[in-house]
Structure formats: structure tokens, C-alpha cells
Amino acid sequence: MNDARNNFDIDSLRVASEHGDCDASVRLGQLLLQRGGFGSSEFDEAITRLEQAAGMDHTEAQLLLANVLAQVHALPDADARAAHWYDAVAQKNHPEALARLGDMYLTGRGVAADDAQALARIERAARQCYPQLQCDLAYMLDHGIGCNADPVAATSWFLRALAQGSHQAAFALGLRYYCGRGVGRDAAVAQAMFECAAGGDFPDACVWRDRLDEITSSNEKCDAGLLAQRIRDQVRSLPHQFAAAGISELDSGESATQKMTAVIERHWSALDDRRISLDPGHRSARAKATGWPVIAAPGLPQLEIWQPRVFRIPHFLSEYERAHVIALSAPRMAAAADFSRDAAEFEKDFFTGTAARLGAHMCDPVIRNIERRIAVAAMLPARHIEPLSVLRYQDDDVYEAHVDYLTPDRLEGAHGGQRLVTFICYLRAPREGGETEYLNAEHAVAGEPGLALLHYNCLPDGQPDEMSLHASRPVIAGEKWLLRTAIHSQSLYEPIAAARDAT
Template sequence: MYRWATALLRRGAAEPARAAYARAATQGLTEARIEFARMAMHGIGGDTDLSAAHAALAEAERAGSAVAGYFIALMAVGRGDVAAAEHDRRLLAAVRAEYPPALRAAALLFGRRHDDEAAQNACLQLLERAAARGDVIAARLLAERLMRGEGCAPQPQAAAELIGQLNAHGARIELPPIAVGAPAQRDAAPADAVSLADAARPVALTPLSAHPRVAQVDALLSADECRLLVAQAQPSLRPSQTVDERSGLAVPNALRDSSDASLDPAGEDLALRLAQWRMARAAGLDLVHGEHLTVLRYAPGQAYRPHRDYLSPQAQARDRPQAGDRLRTVCVYLNAVEAGGATEFPHAGLAVTPQAGRALVFDNLDADGRPEPASLHAGTPVLAGEKWLATLWLRERPYRPF
């Protein structure tokens, strides 16, 4: 039954696949419980059912599956109860089980501790273990650290060989130069442990403008996390579009000529969710308020002309109206731009220069919840190099199920 369900899913028959996984799960098959839970979590092949997903994962965890525990921890990040210590234990259990997404997530948590040699060594070792188990992104992150001597002496030859192996297998990932100082959030876990709750700790924002309300925080995301977002988005980049107000269709728009990728939550792993959790918390909100994370790339000459992020009533009505309007926007620059590419707020006379890991937080609505015209902003043309940016639009009320 499990193999039949998997075959159905590969053919795009999500609804019968989910039903088949559910039947296989009742027979005690751990893998079926996990796959059913993943579909129920994200509303694939039926309605979203977090209770059923959690129950299936809990059964699989009791049967000894560390991978099931990993997914319970992943769900907790969005629900806001990530502070529970058992989720840290679940992540470490999945690390001991050599589950690649867990290895990568733990690596990035250790990697944020710039001044801790043991943590930096752990980051490299975990990335190497994930890469050895086929994690292409972990391999590319490892190669970048080896190339730049992050957490180790520079090893350009080893890095080049690893990148060459990835390219030879059709897994080419081009990363821009990315360097970030010590993160704004200093993870407080013991040297040999991880703490998912550190991603939810508040950060100190630097106010840049009172009207519109704009603030920034440097090094919100680490270099590893910035590279992760670029690597995750790169295969899905498409010419940017906007939604036509009358038809509701995505169409080209003269306002923007970048490329972008919207990252489907169904494909998110724990490392990616933790990066978004940091972004949401910088805005003072839970991740459940966030739309799908969008990663944008601007080539030389490309720009995003003056615009506002709040939604029209028609756009709200088409996309989860119960979530309300876009209350706040968080943008994180993923690299430093050689020239150009600043974010301008004309009403405030403000221009923010891209710097890797720097987050920009601004309100789209006024204190009464009405659209704020002064939130007009623009991405100025890139004059040299390229610009990578991650944007998380946060609604007034929950947008995601978890």
C-alpha cells in the first residue's frame, strides 16, 4: 500500500495517495504515517488537518522514528511553542539518526556562534555528514565555508573539488559573495547543544523613520542562512510578475523586472523555517502571519519602481481574506551589492544600502489599520553586481496553518 501511495503521488494523484498513505498508516507502517502527516500538514490531497498530522507523527515517534520527531519540531516553529525543550531533543535525535535536513538545521544553528571554535567545528562536521548523505545544499554551504575559511583554514582546492562534483551531477548552485558579522541574535544554548527557541528571541531594531515606520537590524541572518535562501530559491527563479487587479492573474508589470521565487511551505525544512521565524520575530509577529517567503534577484539595470505593499480589497478577497491586509514587511538583503540597489522611502527621504544579513522592517498600515500611503518605497537600479533579497509579507491575522 505504501509503494502504491508513493506511485500515485508521483503521478500527481494527491487525493488517492493521501488516502492510501492513511490506510498504510493504520497498518503501523512508520513511513506511511510520516508521509500522511506531511500531506495533512500542508493540505495536500485534502484539507489541512494539523491534529491528524500531529497524531500520526506522534505514533511514528513512539514507534522509534526520529524523523517523525523532527517534523513535530518543524510544526512547532510556526505554532509558536518552539520554546519547549523537547523540540531541541527531537532535533538532536534526528541528527543522531543522520537525517540530512536535521543535520543541516543543526549545522546552521552552531554556525551562528562566530566566537565559539567548537561550535564552528560542529557546523562543518554536520554539513559534511549531511553532504555525505546526498544533501546538495549542505554540500554547497560546506564548499563556501571551505573556500572562505569560515570556521577553518581556507581550503580552496577542496572547495573547488566539491563544487566540481556538484556541477558534474547537475547540481550547480551559484552563490554571490556573502559575508556577515556576528549575528544580532546571540544564541544562548550550551556549547554542545542547540536551542530552537533562540530564533524567537527579540532583537533590538534601529529606528530609521517614524512616518512611515521603518527600522533595521544588521546581521539578523547569518552568512549560512543567507546562502541557504539563495540556494533554495535559485532553481525556481522566474521573471517577476504582479497580480492583475481585474483578472486575478499573474502578469508582467513595468514596475519590476527582477526574477523571483516563492518558496512553498510544503517544501520547507527546519533550517528554512527558522530563518523565516527570525524574520517574523523581528517584526514582532509569529510566522503564521507570513505569506510564502519570496526571494528576489536583481541583475544590473534591474529595479523595483515605487510601489506599496498593502493589498487592494480585491486582492485580499482572492487570497485568504480572513488574514486581512499586509500589516508589515520584512526584507533581508542576502548579499552586499557592488553598486546601486538601495531601498528608498521617498516620503521619509530615506535610502537603505544593501548589506548581507541586514533586515529592513516597515509598516504598510497606519495605527488605525488603514493603508499607509507614506509606505511608498522602491528598489533602485542595480548598477554593478547583483542583488539578492528575501521578502516576508506579514498579514494582520494568521495566514498559514502553522
């Protein structure tokens, strides 16, 4: 019955689309994309219908078309076409399009790589009062992506996101007030921030809140509790302030943004606490240059074992980055058996836990910066890196013995060529069990938060290394969260025909 109804809908939408109905073209495109992926007749028709509406300056069609093209790297000129349509929507000051175009500037896909251009696009989006984009901007400012590093400005943007209720920003600020990054050190404010983040179940916020509870004085604990409650009350009452100012969720445009910004600033200033002022001139000037745990501090790769070639890199991810990746992936976790069109679909036969793949539409400046760091460690281009994925192991979950290189039957026609290197990083380490074991070498590596492992799947001559057989031992206590990817011999962002011509 549903199939018949869908067929009727598609036929009706085709007629409307052919008569120039842009809304019908968008809905038809959505239905066709649900029916078939890249290479199918449904996909080809969906692209045609969306291009028809996009050419008539239909914003929703332009954005959907760009989102689809940005995820189909095998399609000739897909990246350039995606960038074109993102730019068309970004010129209307659309925040999502600005952010996605910024991502393309970060990766050099469809446009020339340019961190300054990426920063400019993301700042334009952040200024429209979107907390997540404000956190993205703060991260870029903190790490000097597209600019000179400016920890003080980064703190201000995190505070703006917090003023709108961002638990991610609260966690970031907890770390910053704890170590004095872009603001004076203040244990009470740090604990208050972690309390706010914990209220939204942000990863690891409870751990840090409890850690500070053990080292703060009774006066600091009291100060932290009161401040956290005042912040929560202020955030809860913000919608009433918007309503009183005549601002609704549907309002957009420069005038609406200016009104929202003014309301947020005025409402936050009513807290009358210089320590968390949006104006950096009012905050403590006792800021330090320290980075950890806000900024990652990876050293050079250290040899773990020689056969197979395995290297370890401590402190590869910062506390903020690890928590961010967990928060990004947790809502999307699924059993390996449910994966489809995944680069490692075969792993459903080996892995008993859950996982999430961080596709192009989920990537932000944090993910892109991590990819760059991986590329440096592996000494291979970032464009050779598979989309990152996150694995979660709970009690008794295992990843049975397997190799990550592509066998000849899987290598033939594989986009990106051979998987030369595997990268994993512990986002969380279990209290017991869960070691990564290299079976032929009879060697196991116990995890610790932030520890990265690089192992080579191939020998220096490019042939598969059978010594790279590895597994994960069962988790006995706690949970194990891994960030995982593989680095290929060729770019994963080239059309299939071009990639084959290069071999």
C-alpha cells in the same frame, strides 16, 4: 492521448485501492493531487485514499499524507493530523519524518512548541549520517535552540557532514576557523574549507576564499591548498570504503547506521590532522567566544524615515545564514509570471526578476530561527508571518511601483487578514543600482549585505498607508538577492473558518 491514459490509470488504481492495495492508493493519491488542490474533489479523494493506506501502516502513504496536510493550513485540524502521521513514521526512525516533526515542534504547529523536543528529533535523524540534517543540528547547537549553546559540539557536527562531502558544512567551517567559533582560529584551515565549498559552487565561498588569499602568508596558502586536496580525495574515496565494508545505499536501520558511522570516523581519521579531528578533545583549545560572521548580530531597529514608517536593521543575518538561504532557493528560482497559488501572485505584473517561495517542506532550523528574529523586530507573532520568499534581480531587473497592503477587494476573505508590515533583507547587494525607493517620500535606501528593512503598510489605526508606495530601481551592475515576507494581522496557521470567527 495522455489524458485518456491518465483516466485509465486512475480508474484502475481506484479498483486496486478499493481492494486494499496500499501502493495503488499512494499512486492514486499522487495523481489526484496533481489534478486538483485544496478545495477540489480530487484533493478530497486523495486525502481519503492516503488515509486508508496510512491506517494500514503504509510508511510512504503516512509520510505523503503528512507532507500534504502540513502545507494546507486552511484545513481544520490539518496541523494536528500532519503531526500525528509524522510521529507514526518518526517512531520507525525515518529521518525525513523526524526532521519534519522537529520542524512542527519548532513552530508549535500540531504539537505544543518545544525546542528541546525539536532538537531531540533532529539529532536522531542527524545520527543516521545525513549531512544536511547534521548541518541543521550543528546550527541548533551553535544558536542554543533547545539547549545551551555549544559551539564546540556544533563544529564537530559540521565536520561530520564535511566528511561526507557537504559543501554547506565546508562553508560553515571556513567561517568558524576564520573567526574561532568553537575551534581555534586557523587561516590556512579556513581557506582550505572555503576552497572545498567553492568546488561545489556554494554561495559566497569564492568571495571568502579570495578574501583570505589576500591576507594569508605563502606558507598558509600552501598548507590550505594541500589540505583542501586531501579533504577532496578523502571524500571521493568514501563510497569505496562503504562498499568494502559491505554497506549499500539501500541499507537502513540501527545496525547499518552504526557501520556507516564507524567507516566515516575511521576514514576521516586517516587524514591524521588534529586541527580537523571529529573528536573535539584533539582539536585546538584556542577557541574564542566570537560570533560574527557565524552568528547574526542585529541591533535595535533604527528609524530610516517616518512617513511611511521605515526602519533599518544592519547585520540582521549572518554570513552563513545568507549563503544558506541563497543555496536553498537558487535551484527553485522561477519567473514571477510562472508563479501559481502564491500569496503575492499579483506581483507578476510588477516584478521582472525571478523568485522562489520557501514553503513548509523547505523550512529548516535556519529558516525558523530567521522567522523568529523577524517576529521580534516587527513585534508580532511568528505565526503571522507569510512563508519567506527570495527575489533575485539581475541586470535591468526592476520591481515597479506598488503597495504591499491588501486592497479591499483582495482583503475580503484573505487568509491571515491585512499585511501590516513588509520585511526585506539583502542577501546580496548589487555593486550599483537596485535601491529600494519610497516614491511618495522621495527617499531611497541603498542595500548592503545583511541589511534588513521593515516598513509598515498600514497606519497605526490599521488603515492602509498610501505613503508606503515603493519600488526597486533597476540593477545596473551585479545582482541583488532579497529575502522577503509580510507580517499579517492574524495567524496564517488557523483554519479559514476559525480565522473568520476571530474577526
